[in-house]
Amino acid sequence: MELEKRLSKIVQESAGTWGVVVKELAVPQGICFEHQPDELFIAESVIKVPIMAAVYAACEQGKARIEDQLPLRKEDLVGGSGFLYALSPGLKLSIRDLVTLMIIQSDNTATNMLIDFVGKELIDQTMRELGMERSYYSRKVMIYPQDVTANNMITAGDVARMLEHIVSGSGFSRAARTEMIAIMNKQQVLNGLPSQLPSASNQDGLPGWELACKSGWDTGRQHDVGILFVEGRQFAIAALSQDVTPEAALHTLGLLGRAVYDYAVA
Template sequence: MERLRQRLSALLAKAEGTWGVVVEDLDRGTRFEHQASASFIAESVIKVPIMAAVYAAADLGQFAMEDRLALRKEDLVKGSGLLHALSPGLKLTIRELVTLMIIQSDNTATNVLIDLIGKERIDLTMHELGMRESAFSRKLMIYPVDIAENNTITAGDVARMLGKLATGTFLSHRACEDMMAIMKKQQVRNGLPSLLPTAEGQPDWEIACKSGWDTGRQHDAGVLYVGERRLSIVALSQDVRPESALGVLGQLGKEVYEYAKR
């Protein structure tokens, strides 16, 4: 991995803004780290541990993933996703809500799931996933007067979480496979996968990823599958223009893909 470390270090040295990056070869146990413990506002990357917390609650028998929940008027919040444009009373399965939360980054679906499982379950799940330097504080697009804190993450924590999900070591192999399958359906693909090669028919790679963004921040995190290889990539940024950050994210994904191919 030494050549990859050198190339990633050079890329980040000239990148605009502040970055926290971890790349881990999950099959060989080698990794690259750049400010892995630096804290960033989580944006929508926090939706991955929320998904894991939903699966943990289902594993405990609190509900089934095929149970349906009705949208309430007070659930509807704007930002990412489409549920806010639909009518209250619409019933969706918990699995459908999780899927929309991940692949469209739907904020309404996210808040419905947060209400379903509660902060304590999310906190416990993050602890079980090894996310000891990260914190969940509040729902999405809602700013309570008594909660000033933002949801926060570190690249190191997100990498630990992805490692557990990709290797089937959280809850059960089946639950982890289910979660990674949802992440592979990601529709927001302008970051890490944006420069990966396309081909007629089936490409030789897959990525299970989740991005997050707001003014001055652009994150992406996922697991890249190239043949039998599995590599996690976490890239968090702040004080950066979106076009600049997306360019760096695309180059990161490309460098890791080329490393896996070698």
């Protein structure tokens, strides 16, 4: 198909190593493009999506309510993305607000607070239930010296299956799925998959879109994953990279997002 050819050309002409999966959801014979879907990549902040899912699973199991509050402790404060590390211990935030900060600002302090809340066992269980067969969670973020040296790892195939479960899987209530997508739709880092899409304000006359996504990056690695909603269609996109400069990777991510959009509206 034309989209598969276009995606293949984008990946082949890109620097670095890539794992890419694009799948149209809710369509039995929908497009499914795969490039190294089982290649393991260091997860970076993409691991925060299954952590979010584990939080909602805990709440649906009755272990807490999403409105319950958790106190910010001095030992929770870690640097990197986000701003909670700059606030005063003792502040209380709802679980929902912590999830929101973890996703839309990639707040590392919020992430570790939620990891402590749900625990590794439930994160592992949730990842399995989301179809993440090769991926695994190992440790909290921005902890130095590291108490666990193994990295959190993901594959593009696993991430695409996870996104599909979040959209339509049976493991969550409709309300939980809707809320998780709404939070991802507010991500503030938009320099990857959405970067070459038309204006979301629809001023250019092209069909509108939403992209519920989560990015992650570190030296030599740049990931972006999400669900593109356009023209009544849904596409899971998982794009992971390594051994590539940020500029080159972000350009490739933008091309991938635009290719899927153009296919959907053609």
